[in-house]
Amino acid sequence: MKCEMCHQVEAETVVHKTIEGEILELFVCQECARRESRRDVPHPPLPHDNGEDGVSAVPLMGMILDAAFEIVGKSINREETACPVCGISRGEYRKRSRLGCPACYEAFSKDLEAAISDLHRATQHTGKTPEKAKAAWQRQQLLNALDDAVKGQRYEEAIILRDQLGKLGGDESAKGRLAP
Amino acid sequence: MRMTPDVDASARRTKTVSAGDIAMSCRVRLARNLSDERFPDWATECDRERVFAKVRAALETEKTGATLEPVASFDAQHLEMLREAHLISKDLLEHAAGGGIARLEKSQVCMMVNEEDHLRIQGFSFGLDMQTAWQRADQLDTLLERQLNYAWSPRFGYLTACPSNVGTGLRASAMVHLLGLRLLGELEAVVRGLERMRLLVRGIGGEGSEAAGQIYQISNMDALGVSEETIVQRVARISGEVVRQEHNARVRLVQEMPLVLMDCLARSLSVLQNARLLSTVEALEFLSAMRLGAALGFFTRLKVFDIDKLILLMQPGHMQQGMKTSLMSEERDEVRAGFLSRKLAHVKLKG
Numbered sequence: 001m002k003c004e005m006c007h008q009v010e011a012e013t014v015v016h017k018t019i020e021g022e023i024l025e026l027f028v029c030q031e032c033a034r035r036e037s038r039r040d041v042p043h044p045p046l047p048h049d050n051g052e053d054g055v056s057a058v059p060l061m062g063m064i065l066d067a068a069f070e071i072v073g074k075s076i077n078r079e080e081t082a083c084p085v086c087g088i089s090r091g092e093y094r095k096r097s098r099l100g101c102p103a104c105y106e107a108f109s110k111d112l113e114a115a116i117s118d119l120h121r122a123t124q125h126t127g128k129t130p131e132k133a134k135a136a137w138q139r140q141q142l143l144n145a146l147d148d149a150v151k152g153q154r155y156e157e158a159i160i161l162r163d164q165l166g167k168l169g170g171d172e173s174a175k176g177r178l179a180p
Numbered sequence: 181m182r183m184t185p186d187v188d189a190s191a192r193r194t195k196t197v198s199a200g201d202i203a204m205s206c207r208v209r210l211a212r213n214l215s216d217e218r219f220p221d222w223a224t225e226c227d228r229e230r231v232f233a234k235v236r237a238a239l240e241t242e243k244t245g246a247t248l249e250p251v252a253s254f255d256a257q258h259l260e261m262l263r264e265a266h267l268i269s270k271d272l273l274e275h276a277a278g279g280g281i282a283r284l285e286k287s288q289v290c291m292m293v294n295e296e297d298h299l300r301i302q303g304f305s306f307g308l309d310m311q312t313a314w315q316r317a318d319q320l321d322t323l324l325e326r327q328l329n330y331a332w333s334p335r336f337g338y339l340t341a342c343p344s345n346v347g348t349g350l351r352a353s354a355m356v357h358l359l360g361l362r363l364l365g366e367l368e369a370v371v372r373g374l375e376r377m378r379l380l381v382r383g384i385g386g387e388g389s390e391a392a393g394q395i396y397q398i399s400n401m402d403a404l405g406v407s408e409e410t411i412v413q414r415v416a417r418i419s420g421e422v423v424r425q426e427h428n429a430r431v432r433l434v435q436e437m438p439l440v441l442m443d444c445l446a447r448s449l450s451v452l453q454n455a456r457l458l459s460t461v462e463a464l465e466f467l468s469a470m471r472l473g474a475a476l477g478f479f480t481r482l483k484v485f486d487i488d489k490l491i492l493l494m495q496p497g498h499m500q501q502g503m504k505t506s507l508m509s510e511e512r513d514e515v516r517a518g519f520l521s522r523k524l525a526h527v528k529l530k531g
Contacts, residue, residue, distance in 0.1 A: 086218050086222060097342060098219060098222070098296070098341045099219060099341055099342070100218055100219060100222040101218045101219055101222070102215055102219075102339040105333065105336060105346075115343050116336065116343050116404065119343060119401075119402075119404075120346075120402045120403060121378075121405065122347075122402065123335070124335060124405060125333075125334065125336055125337030125338075125347050125404060126406060126407055127347060127348040127350070127406070127408050128337075128407075129332075129334075130325045130330050130332055132325060132329065133215065133325070133329065133330045134334070136329060137332065137333060137334065
């Protein structure tokens with residue numbers, strides 16, 4: 001698998017990073033691992049770093065890096081949630097390099113976007129379309145949108161969605177979602 | 181005084197190498213999964229059995245002519261033979277519970293169930309006739325799609341257990357024999373060039389295997405963002421270019437390094453005719469040289485097809501099947517050496 005920090009080269013090692021009190025395991029390349037280990041060693045004070053006004057080159061760079069890592073860390077924490085369908089966590093699928101079920105593509109979409117783009121240099125399917133699967137997917141999307149509309153009490157939108165579902169045919173599940 | 185080989189005589193007796201002598205076979209594999217099931221790696225035995233039952237029912241309903249058999253119903257030797265013929269993978273054997281094999285021998289299609297993905301549909305063909313291999317796999321896929329709910333999304337296409345297969349789920353691969361380029365020391369440059377064009381180059385056994393006998397698989401890296409036809413045409417076209425380079429390398433070998441070539445062929449024949457113990461890998465190395473010699477017409481009464489048959493028959497599963505007994509590793513080496521010695525006893529190097 002690709003390095004989870006730079007997404008450029010193959011991951012070769014594991015580093016552990018504490019983010020908001022939680023220890024995360026990241027699969028990274030040697031270069032990112034070295035960079036991380038350097039970040040863990042406190043910098044010796046520079047001659048012009050008086051430690052009072054705090055405006056020196058090294059702490060400023062550290063702040064930028066910390067901010068960047070916090071953003072990555074937050075994103076990682078979000079992905080740590082398990083797939084709602086199969087229950088596989090992000091850590092589990094990374095260890096085995098295999099997803100748990102088709103719904104994992106939705107559950108870990110942030111992670112997978114980058115990985116898929118690295119692997120294929122594309123993120124949009126342009127090949128064969130199985131008609132049955134396409135119809136099932138459209139139905140599911142409409143059902144989700146219908147649920148949202150009902151929950152949000154947007155009844156006019158819900159009626160349109162119900163009609164669209166009706167046109168797809170073959171499934172009665174939309175009827176119970178919107179009582180006339 | 182050192183003898184200088186007669187270059188012109190070598191060149192004169194060299195027969196024209198056909199593309200089929202270099203491109204051994206090709207395969208198009210489609211990875212498919214069912215939408216409401218866990219992928220095999222994370223599935224329970226019960227889940228896998230359910231997938232097996234759904235696929236079996238779909239094959240029967242569509243009257244495909246293929247019967248899905250559980251992996252457990254095959255004996256170990258038979259499975260090994262199927263693996264040696266590249267019809268099934270090692271992965272399938274490791275996932276025995278719920279694993280299945282369906283073959284349509286007439287149409288050269290073999291499907292694995294519950295391997296890395298729920299379905300691995302493989303179409304095969306000769307040489308670089310990848311279009312036929314694709315059509316064979318696609319035909320079965322289209323029939324099954326009418327019965328099964330495939331996991332598919334408009335964004336990522338066919339959803340697979342490993343994101344490296346997502347999209348078309350298609351891997352088109354050509355098996356090519358590149359000994360000429362290896363002997364000229366040009367193979368590494370060709371492999372680097374292929375990798376720059378985003379093609380994978382792997383050994384005969386596929387992922388993670390060594391290129392024993394200088395037999396390689398060339399396949400596509402990208403499965404998403406391109407159509408199936410484009411992938412198939414591209415792999416066939418570039419593999420065809422590699423075949424042309426190998427052909428040129430063979431011509432140059434004959435013209436520029438005849439002594440090295442003849443020495444390689446003579447040694448290989450001699451070992452295969454006289455050795456008392458031969459491991460599979462060792463035998464494959466010598467058979468690879470014999471294959472090159474046969475393609476160039478340097479041996480009497482020996483065709484490339486004969487060598488391809490020997491490459492298959494000398495492997496452990498096929499050999500034990502031939503002997504109708506199971507053998508220990510060293511016994512196999514002895515039997516293999518005897519078998520090859522007998523089969524090649526009549527062969528002579530021309531000139």
